[in-house]
Amino acid sequence: xxxxxxxxxxxxxxxxxxxxxxxxxxxxxxxxxxxxxxxxxxxxxxxxxxxxxxxxxxxxxxxxxxxxxxxxxxxxxxxxxxxxxxxxxxxxxxxxxxxxxxxxxxxxxxxxxxxxxxxxxxxxxxxxxxxxxxxxxxxxxxxxxxxxxxxxxxxxxxxxxxxxxxxxxxxxxxxxxxxxxxxxxxxxxxxxxxxxxxxxxxxxxxxxxxxxxxxxxxxxxxxxxxxxxxxxxxxxxxxxxxxxxxxxxxxxxxxxxxxxxxxxxxxxxxxxxxxxxxxxxxxxxxxxxxxxxxxxxxxxxxxxxxxxxxxxxxxxxxxxxxxxxxxxxxxxxxxxxxxxxxxxxxxxxxxxxxxxxxxxxxxxxxxxxxxxxxxxxxxxxxxxxxxxxxxxxxxxxxxxxxxxxxxxxxxxxxxxxxxxxxxxxxxxxxxxxxxxxxxxxxxxxxxxxxxxxxxxxxxxxxxxxxxxxxxxxxxxxxxxxxxxxxxxxxxxxxxxxxxxxxxxxxxxxxxxxxxxxxxxxxxxxxxxxxxxxxxxxxxxxxxxxxxxxxxxxxxxxxxxxxxxxxxxxxxxxxxxxx
Amino acid sequence: xxxxxxxxxxxxxxxxxxxxxxxxxxxxxxxxxxxxxxxxxxxxxxxxxxxxxxxxxxxxxxxxxxxxxxxxxxxxxxxxxxxxxxxxxxxxxxxxxxxxxxxxxxxxxxxxxxxxxxxxxxxxxxxxxxxxxxxxxxxxxxxxxxxxxxxxxxxxxxxxxxxxxxxxxxxxxxxxxxxxxxxxxxxxxxxxxxxxx
Ligand code: SF4
Numbered sequence: 001x002x003x004x005x006x007x008x009x010x011x012x013x014x015x016x017x018x019x020x021x022x023x024x025x026x027x028x029x030x031x032x033x034x035x036x037x038x039x040x041x042x043x044x045x046x047x048x049x050x051x052x053x054x055x056x057x058x059x060x061x062x063x064x065x066x067x068x069x070x071x072x073x074x075x076x077x078x079x080x081x082x083x084x085x086x087x088x089x090x091x092x093x094x095x096x097x098x099x100x101x102x103x104x105x106x107x108x109x110x111x112x113x114x115x116x117x118x119x120x121x122x123x124x125x126x127x128x129x130x131x132x133x134x135x136x137x138x139x140x141x142x143x144x145x146x147x148x149x150x151x152x153x154x155x156x157x158x159x160x161x162x163x164x165x166x167x168x169x170x171x172x173x174x175x176x177x178x179x180x181x182x183x184x185x186x187x188x189x190x191x192x193x194x195x196x197x198x199x200x201x202x203x204x205x206x207x208x209x210x211x212x213x214x215x216x217x218x219x220x221x222x223x224x225x226x227x228x229x230x231x232x233x234x235x236x237x238x239x240x241x242x243x244x245x246x247x248x249x250x251x252x253x254x255x256x257x258x259x260x261x262x263x264x265x266x267x268x269x270x271x272x273x274x275x276x277x278x279x280x281x282x283x284x285x286x287x288x289x290x291x292x293x294x295x296x297x298x299x300x301x302x303x304x305x306x307x308x309x310x311x312x313x314x315x316x317x318x319x320x321x322x323x324x325x326x327x328x329x330x331x332x333x334x335x336x337x338x339x340x341x342x343x344x345x346x347x348x349x350x351x352x353x354x355x356x357x358x359x360x361x362x363x364x365x366x367x368x369x370x371x372x373x374x375x376x377x378x379x380x381x382x383x384x385x386x387x388x389x390x391x392x393x394x395x396x397x398x399x400x401x402x403x404x405x406x407x408x409x410x411x412x413x414x415x416x417x418x419x420x421x422x423x424x425x426x427x428x429x430x431x432x433x434x435x436x437x438x439x440x441x442x443x444x445x446x447x448x449x450x451x452x453x454x455x456x457x458x459x460x461x462x463x464x465x466x467x468x469x470x471x472x473x474x475x476x477x478x479x480x481x482x483x484x485x486x487x488x489x490x491x492x493x494x495x496x497x498x499x500x501x502x503x504x505x506x507x508x509x510x511x512x513x514x515x516x517x518x519x520x521x522x523x524x525x526x527x528x529x530x531x532x533x534x535x536x537x538x539x540x541x542x543x544x545x546x547x548x549x550x551x552x553x554x555x556x557x558x559x560x561x562x563x564x565x566x567x568x569x570x571x572x573x574x575x576x577x578x
Numbered sequence: 579x580x581x582x583x584x585x586x587x588x589x590x591x592x593x594x595x596x597x598x599x600x601x602x603x604x605x606x607x608x609x610x611x612x613x614x615x616x617x618x619x620x621x622x623x624x625x626x627x628x629x630x631x632x633x634x635x636x637x638x639x640x641x642x643x644x645x646x647x648x649x650x651x652x653x654x655x656x657x658x659x660x661x662x663x664x665x666x667x668x669x670x671x672x673x674x675x676x677x678x679x680x681x682x683x684x685x686x687x688x689x690x691x692x693x694x695x696x697x698x699x700x701x702x703x704x705x706x707x708x709x710x711x712x713x714x715x716x717x718x719x720x721x722x723x724x725x726x727x728x729x730x731x732x733x734x735x736x737x738x739x740x741x742x743x744x745x746x747x748x749x750x751x752x753x754x755x756x757x758x759x760x761x762x763x764x765x766x767x768x769x770x771x772x773x774x775x
Contacts, residue, residue, distance in 0.1 A: 236653045252696045256628045256649045274592040422658050429671025468670050493655055560631050561675045
């Protein structure tokens with residue numbers, strides 16, 4: 001990982017390839033890489049679909065090594081959905097393969113002048129870019145089948161579906177999983193539209209003949225990986241709950257807490273929750289010969305995913321995760337797992353963010369386009385997006401635009417990005433993160449990292465309500481740092497409770513790069529990433545007014561607790577005061 | 579039964595089973611007394627407890643009353659999952675819905691509470707409860723049975739409802755009268771015994 005691949009898609013005479021050493025970007029990975037490049041090289045006031053925007057694809061610092069959980073990929077750009085900086089994160093095989101091919105980043109620049117679409121092949125012999133208009137408007141599954149027939153099954157593929165080609169705000173970039181299915185997505189913020197604007201349909205990565213990346217101190221690295229893996233496996237969340245039920249294990253919990261947004265955030269509890277819970281889902285998957293425990297990339301030891309088969313035992317989709325089950329389920333009043341899995345498949349196939357798509361459908365239901373609970377209508381609305389009909393184009397622009405077009409008053413977005421599956425009135429702390437995240441409403445922006453182990457900003461009294469501001473700040477800092485390592489965020493649960501597992505993570509980084517990082521260095525990295533993102537957003541025109549939840553969360557209580565958000569604006573403005 | 583009917587138990591236990599409890603007893607007393615759950619399991623495994631929709635931090639001061647709904651869960655993922663943990667580092671995140679004991683409850687006689695089991699706790703405690711017998715809403719039981727697949731019916735020979743052994747074939751054909759409010763459901767599995775940890 002000692003070079004950067006730049007492809008100028010708008011160069012005279014066709015795409016121009018340049019390989020450069022890391023230079024100023026040395027030592028950066030994942031989100032730290034994408035954020036730094038976007039911040040330095042993209043004019044903040046540019047149109048996100050213009051030639052001036054860049055799409056930065058970066059594996060994590062430990063991707064391509066034997067380190068467990070190291071295969072997350074960061075994709076960054078100026079977001080067409082939010083208008084601010086974006087880092088969208090994906091699982092799948094791409095990060096591992098890209099890192100083994102030696103690239104710390106691929107940067108797509110410029111914009112072709114013609115309508116042709118391109119596929120890019122990167123292997124040990126170098127980079128090839130060819131026009132392939134036979135791929136035009138292919139959905140992701142068909143596209144990957146075609147790519148597979150051409151390049152075999154030892155590859156990883158990143159691609160956009162029709163939504164990306166149509167440059168919809170909610171378009172994702174698909175990354176293939178271990179079975180070479182396009183099931184893992186850099187979903188949030190419309191990164192697929194930016195790839196579409198560069199007219200790149202697919203990036204095929206082949207690391208055949210490339211060795212595993214080797215650490216500076218292989219003995220220490222191996223030992224640290226052992227402790228790290230053991231820590232993950234012995235923890236009840238990463239070793240038991242996630243493998244057994246996936247993230248959808250949260251449905252019952254949020255529903256019981258009255259924080260499960262139902263029928264477009266009208267209520268905090270869904271009567272059909274038990275039918276779509278992680279418990280019900282895992283049981284059904286096993287009964288139908290699918291899998292309730294499965295990794296999204298090689299080297300994942302938690303394996304929170306699964307395979308969801310239809311009634312006849314045929315593959316329907318990967319196991320829809322909690323946010324997807326919620327956005328297409330409770331948020332739309334739908335309590336049928338088969339319909340939700342079908343919606344998940346369609347989202348992956350057309351290449352759209354499952355959270356944004358589901359929330360948009362809920363808003364459309366509020367507008368009267370369909371009835372809450374009508375699964376067939378929901379499926380038909382997603383198909384409109386795939387077809388690119390006028391209605392599909394509106395829905396494909398996200399919840400914010402759909403709400404505006406249809407005159408819906410209650411639209412759950414921040415910075416125009418749809419809220420995930422936790423009502424911020426019942427769980428105020430997450431509302432603080434939704435409001436202030438540089439990314440728009442994002443549940444992963446402030447994740448469950450060991451803030452007290454890291455001692456980010458000192459210890460916080462968790463029982464004081466004002467602790468929410470400090471917690472959100474600390475969590476956002478720690479998350480930005482972990483996102484830069486390329487580690488799956490779910491390692492956070494083991495790190496939270498087990499200091500030796502956190503130390504093992506530091507040991508992995510130190511022994512690989514010959515560094516001597518401490519908890520403090522991790523904190524500094526996180527702060528630097530966030531400051532850079534805030535600075536970009538300020539230059540793009542964002543103000544404190546953008547760090548707010550829609551007003552109805554402060555004025556309309558949600559049942560069963562009948563609470564409102566109620567965190568003061570001046571407190572929200574303190575989140576980034578360090 | 580030759581094999582524990584996980585699908586039936588799972589559906590019913592997620593919706594909630596009904597148990598008798600001493601009025602005004604603490605949540606801890608209820609779990610260790612009425613539910614016979616060991617102190618180690620309560621302290622180490624059941625990391626998330628809801629009482630009437632509110633996450634509970636202190637199970638010694640939280641009191642049971644008639645109609646209370648209690649939900650038990652193991653440690654959960656995500657920031658919000660972690661925030662729901664008993665006395666966890668992220669409790670501030672959900673402070674406005676945290677259980678606060680305000681009322682004085684009647685401390686005499688028995689009350690009926692509804693107990694929901696989720697995730698690992700469901701898997702580990704569910705069978706033991708059903709072996710001892712639990713009260714279930716008749717319409718919930720009828721609905722859950724109606725949703726069972728062939729797989730269940732092939733393995734199900736009999737269920738014990740209100741102490742009477744009922745052939746599963748009879749239940750499958752709808753020849754059992756569920757015209758009741760609640761029923762005592764007991765499920766025994768030949769050669770297997772589940773003790774509550
Ligand atoms: S824990 Fe889940 S999301 Fe994370 S790497 Fe493994 S399968 Fe992917």
